[in-house]
Amino acid sequence: MGVIRFLGGHKGAVALVVLLLALKAACDLALPVFTSQIVDVGIAQSGVEDVEVLEGYKAAGVDLFPMQMAYLGRIGVVMLVVAACAMIIDVAISFVASRTGASIGRDLRRRLFARVVAFSDAEINRFSAASLITRGTNDVVLIQNVCMMMLRMVLYAPILALGGVVMVMVTNPQLGWIVVVAVAATFAVIAVLFRLTLPRFKIMQKLIDRVNLVAREMLTGLPVVRAFNRDGYEEARFDDASARLMRTQLFTNRAMAFMMPAMMLIMNLTSVAIVWFGAGSVAAGSLQTGDLIAFITYAMVIIMGCLMMGMISIMLPRADVAAQRVNEILGTEPSVRDPQNPAGKGESGEARGARIAFEQVSFRYEDDSEPVLADVSFTAEPGTTLAIVGSTGSGKSTIVKLIERFYDVNEGAVTVDGIDVRQWAQADLRAQLGYVPQKAFLFAGTVKSNIAYGDETADTDDIRAALAAAEALAFVEEREEGLAAPIAQGGTNVSGGQRQRLAMARALVRRPRAYLFDDSFSALDYATDAQVRAGLAAFAAGSTVIIVAQRISTVLTADRIVVLDEGRVVGTGTHAELMEACPAYREIALSQLSEEELSCQEKGGAL
Numbered sequence: 001m002g003v004i005r006f007l008g009g010h011k012g013a014v015a016l017v018v019l020l021l022a023l024k025a026a027c028d029l030a031l032p033v034f035t036s037q038i039v040d041v042g043i044a045q046s047g048v049e050d051v052e053v054l055e056g057y058k059a060a061g062v063d064l065f066p067m068q069m070a071y072l073g074r075i076g077v078v079m080l081v082v083a084a085c086a087m088i089i090d091v092a093i094s095f096v097a098s099r100t101g102a103s104i105g106r107d108l109r110r111r112l113f114a115r116v117v118a119f120s121d122a123e124i125n126r127f128s129a130a131s132l133i134t135r136g137t138n139d140v141v142l143i144q145n146v147c148m149m150m151l152r153m154v155l156y157a158p159i160l161a162l163g164g165v166v167m168v169m170v171t172n173p174q175l176g177w178i179v180v181v182a183v184a185a186t187f188a189v190i191a192v193l194f195r196l197t198l199p200r201f202k203i204m205q206k207l208i209d210r211v212n213l214v215a216r217e218m219l220t221g222l223p224v225v226r227a228f229n230r231d232g233y234e235e236a237r238f239d240d241a242s243a244r245l246m247r248t249q250l251f252t253n254r255a256m257a258f259m260m261p262a263m264m265l266i267m268n269l270t271s272v273a274i275v276w277f278g279a280g281s282v283a284a285g286s287l288q289t290g291d292l293i294a295f296i297t298y299a300m301v302i303i304m305g306c307l308m309m310g311m312i313s314i315m316l317p318r319a320d321v322a323a324q325r326v327n328e329i330l331g332t333e334p335s336v337r338d339p340q341n342p343a344g345k346g347e348s349g350e351a352r353g354a355r356i357a358f359e360q361v362s363f364r365y366e367d368d369s370e371p372v373l374a375d376v377s378f379t380a381e382p383g384t385t386l387a388i389v390g391s392t393g394s395g396k397s398t399i400v401k402l403i404e405r406f407y408d409v410n411e412g413a414v415t416v417d418g419i420d421v422r423q424w425a426q427a428d429l430r431a432q433l434g435y436v437p438q439k440a441f442l443f444a445g446t447v448k449s450n451i452a453y454g455d456e457t458a459d460t461d462d463i464r465a466a467l468a469a470a471e472a473l474a475f476v477e478e479r480e481e482g483l484a485a486p487i488a489q490g491g492t493n494v495s496g497g498q499r500q501r502l503a504m505a506r507a508l509v510r511r512p513r514a515y516l517f518d519d520s521f522s523a524l525d526y527a528t529d530a531q532v533r534a535g536l537a538a539f540a541a542g543s544t545v546i547i548v549a550q551r552i553s554t555v556l557t558a559d560r561i562v563v564l565d566e567g568r569v570v571g572t573g574t575h576a577e578l579m580e581a582c583p584a585y586r587e588i589a590l591s592q593l594s595e596e597e598l599s600c601q602e603k604g605g606a607l
């Protein structure tokens with residue numbers, strides 16, 4: 001069982017709990033012995049254990065009352081002490097079990113987080129963010145609770161049931177068959193419930209995933225939902241997912257609610273049967289009343305033990321599903337991994353700008369899908385600007401993602417300074433790159449914390465310089481708090497263009513060897529676009545710059561332009577060369593600007 005393995009790392013705690021449980025079971029099983037003594041000796045024999053001595057006292061006319069009270073008091077005190085011990089042990093068990101459960105949960109969350117952070121985009125897409133969140137929260141809590149319950153019950157139930165059987169055999173083996181029948185009935189009830197509920201428990205986690213997925217999507221896309229008046233549709237979609245979860249939970253809860261009354265019925269019928277069949281023996285004098293009472297208690301203990309085992313057998317498979325889902329993540333190796341002997345940082349020659357090259361690269365997102373890039377080759381020389389243009393979906397962003405090694409190529413190689421990116425340690429590779437994603441993302445915090453995300457060691461001057469180069473300083477300073485201005489999660493409290501410029505400043509502050517701008521200029525107006533590029537040219541001098549762009553005006557003055565069409569390179573050269581030789585480029589250029597505009601822009605371009 002997957003869940004049990006999680007307890008493996010806490011052998012000390014398990015051993016301690018087993019010891020404490022054995023002590024507690026001994027206390028619990030001792031109490032009925034004292035009850036029977038109170039009845040048989042304390043009441044029936046006035047507190048005198050030996051019957052002959054009792055007869056003697058009676059014949060001599062001794063006052064038996066003080067003796068009886070003293071005996072009852074003695075046994076009472078012993079019972080109190082035993083009960084108190086049981087209580088203290090119980091508290092200790094709860095303490096150890098809760099601690100162990102909580103640390104299992106913490107360890108799992110830590111391992112899951114570390115693994116998910118190491119995942120490439122491919123694994124994240126495969127599991128889906130919603131499912132990863134459910135697995136890291138709901139499933140881990142389930143495992144944690146079941147581990148706690150196992151410590152408290154799984155080990156206790158057999159000890160208790162076994163102890164009960166021994167005591168039944170010692171007290172009165174003739175009535176043992178009643179216990180056997182009761183246990184059989186208990187297991188029958190559990191088996192029926194098991195069959196009914198288990199399949200539902202198994203799908204419950206998937207339904208929780210679904211509810212989370214719909215809720216997440218709806219919350220992220222709320223403005224779109226509102227704008228298209230799709231509130232009703234989204235509500236219905238959420239209701240559907242939620243109602244399916246509710247129906248499943250209702251079914252399992254109803255089934256489980258049936259369990260307790262059924263068990264009470266079995267227990268009461270067992271008591272009645274024991275009294276019914278035991279009364280004859282008591283009348284015949286072969287069984288004492290106290291023993292009968294103790295026998296009933298032991299029978300209850302055995303049934304309770306079996307009931308606990310049954311409950312666990314229902315809980316365990318459910319937790320096992322959770323364990324499988326968690327193990328699925330832990331067992332998934334990230335497809336992008338560091339090599340065993342990564343290229344040393346010094347091996348690249350360490351020129352200011354990096355040389356980035358694609359050598360006959362082919363790439364597809366999924367093994368069986370069409371290639372997104374086919375036979376792509378180009379080189380961005382150190383200190384130069386290379387632009388990539390092409391229609392939407394032609395694979396421009398994919399090129400940048402391959403340089404960052406978010407995915408690995410299927411064929412060919414991407415190299416930085418002549419070294420395959422797969423030979424670099426990922427951290428070393430990315431430390432040389434300043435990446436500005438197509439969808440600028442900012443973290444909750446302040447402007448300063450977001451820019452310093454690019455370089456923790458950056459001081460205020462560095463941050464201001466980066467902001468100035470990205471044309472972001474002016475609007476930051478307009479704010480009362482300046483660099484301390486709050487940024488909401490995802491950067492939703494600044495405009496798209498401002499967000500984009502802050503994301504650029506975050507990359508600039510690193511002063512990397514190569515900048516990767518994935519369509520970062522499209523959210524800016526023409527004037528700001530030109531200003532930012534002018535600022536960049538000064539700031540990034542010496543570094544290699546790769547710009548993915550839709551606008552021809554953005555790429556006009558690049559040292560080299562690569563034209564992509566459906567994943568293939570259809571032209572490489574400067575703007576002037578491509579205007580001459582590449583019809584695809586010419587078509588894009590003329591669709592955006594007239595011939596005169598193009599010749600004007602060529603003269604006045606910045607980067």
Ligand SMILES: Nc1ncnc2c1ncn2[C@@H]1O[C@H](COP(=O)(O)OP(=O)(O)OP(=O)(O)O)[C@@H](O)[C@H]1O
Nearest residue numbers: 125365366372390391392393394395396397398399
């Ligand atoms: N994670 C992904 N899984 C599967 N296919 C993808 C994924 N990301 C992109 N694609 C596909 O790869 C192709 C190229 O996508 P890419 O984002 O590189 O294009 P692009 O040229 O940057 O487009 P745009 O200019 O619209 O941003 C597209 O056909 C797209 O559908």
